[in-house]
Amino acid sequence: MNIDRLSVVGVGTMSNGMAQVCALAGMEVSLIDVSGAALERAPPTIEKNPFNAKRPKRRSTVENSDMSHRLSQITTKTGDTGETSLAGGTRVGKNSPYVCALGAVDEVNSMLGLLMSKVVDPDIQRVIAMVQNDLFDLGAELCQPGKLVLSSESVDYVGQEIERFNAGLPPLAEFLLPGGSEPAAICHIARTTCGSAERAIVSLEQIDPIASSARVPYLNRLSDLLFVLAQVLNRHAGVAEVYWPSTAGRTTRVGST
Numbered sequence: 001m002n003i004d005r006l007s008v009v010g011v012g013t014m015s016n017g018m019a020q021v022c023a024l025a026g027m028e029v030s031l032i033d034v035s036g037a038a039l040e041r042a043p044p045t046i047e048k049n050p051f052n053a054k055r056p057k058r059r060s061t062v063e064n065s066d067m068s069h070r071l072s073q074i075t076t077k078t079g080d081t082g083e084t085s086l087a088g089g090t091r092v093g094k095n096s097p098y099v100c101a102l103g104a105v106d107e108v109n110s111m112l113g114l115l116m117s118k119v120v121d122p123d124i125q126r127v128i129a130m131v132q133n134d135l136f137d138l139g140a141e142l143c144q145p146g147k148l149v150l151s152s153e154s155v156d157y158v159g160q161e162i163e164r165f166n167a168g169l170p171p172l173a174e175f176l177l178p179g180g181s182e183p184a185a186i187c188h189i190a191r192t193t194c195g196s197a198e199r200a201i202v203s204l205e206q207i208d209p210i211a212s213s214a215r216v217p218y219l220n221r222l223s224d225l226l227f228v229l230a231q232v233l234n235r236h237a238g239v240a241e242v243y244w245p246s247t248a249g250r251t252t253r254v255g256s257t
Helices: 013-025 098-117 121-141 152-166 184-207 216-235
Strands: 005-007 026-034 084-085 091-093
Touching: 005 084, 091 098, 098 121, 098 184, 121 152, 121 216, 184 216
Parallel strands: 005 026
Antiparallel strands: 084 091
16 A cells, blocks of 8 residues: 555654654655644754765655655644554554554664764765664665655675675674774664664564565674674774673683683
């Protein structure tokens, strides 16, 4: 089912994000308050991402459009009963598999926003910005059950970036302990949140399967990319990796006898 128009009842934190994702995916979004009245629209205030100018043609299967308005009312109390709306206005619990998957993807994207604030390498910044846009495509797909938005080209892109960055790293002889420089440590946290999002979507697709979905392959590649980028960031910072030794190779614990 193709959905081109969405009415969002209330604009709490959950509905706010839902409306932004759907609007960026090319859908017309109407904001409705508790009484059923349409909320006032205002001129857009979202700044253009400076890295978008370097992006190739978007790989989404949904035509892009600018946000037609900003969300001027945040608290409407329509989520106070523990429900929110999917595209089309379907009310679901906030613990719905679709909402849980949306929230998990939002966590990944937010963590990447924190990572972006700590990274100074423009090449890595560009890749992070690309991924953040892809994750919004994924969110647009998740809020429209049965709709495919994220494409296999996005999966291929992440795979290519893995190979490109990994080519400059030495082979790994042991497992790495997460950490090192601050950007690398944040990158590792982003990697683990990515794994959580992947598990949420696997659970969703066990309940509501969708053919030819790029969701799980994309997040699987993304966690690998973030693992590689963490190592790149440590090298840039001049911080050595800490390897996980086998039990036999560990030194005596501090305070042990």
